Amino acid sequence: MKRIVMIVLAFCMITSLAYSDAAIDLANYSYEELVSLQHRITVEIMSRQEWKEVEVPAGSWMVGEDIPAGTYSVRPREYSLTIWYQRENGVKNYYMVTEGDVVGKITFIEGTEIELSSPAIFAPPVTLGF
Numbered sequence: 001m002k003r004i005v006m007i008v009l010a011f012c013m014i015t016s017l018a019y020s021d022a023a024i025d026l027a028n029y030s031y032e033e034l035v036s037l038q039h040r041i042t043v044e045i046m047s048r049q050e051w052k053e054v055e056v057p058a059g060s061w062m063v064g065e066d067i068p069a070g071t072y073s074v075r076p077r078e079y080s081l082t083i084w085y086q087r088e089n090g091v092k093n094y095y096m097v098t099e100g101d102v103v104g105k106i107t108f109i110e111g112t113e114i115e116l117s118s119p120a121i122f123a124p125p126v127t128l129g130f
Contacts, residue, residue: 053123064110
């Protein structure tokens with residue numbers, strides 16, 4: 001009797017593993033579904049304690065599409081960096097950051113366009129420790 005139960009359990013485990021592999025077959029997803037999945041994965045990765053930083057190339061980026069909305073610390077990859085972005089009240093604002101400096105906490109709201117004059121390192125916001 002124990003053998004039959006063990007065989008049934010083994011069969012159930014094998015079929016569930018085979019089903020789970022089929023469930024993540026990305027070829028079955030549409031382009032829009034893949035983009036949505038990529039966005040959700042990026043947001044989840046950035047919410048993890050293990051996430052340290054990401055390099056964002058110079059250019060114009062849309063928050064919520066290219067960069068997840070949220071709060072970051074930002075520093076130049078090298079030399080200097082100017083960050084242009086629109087605040088909640090519609091006023092365009094900027095930070096000028098030189099090598100060795102960091103913007104400790106900046107919040108980018110979904111739908112906001114930001115412009116980077118040079119590559120930047122986005123990381124979790126700096127905490128004050130109290």
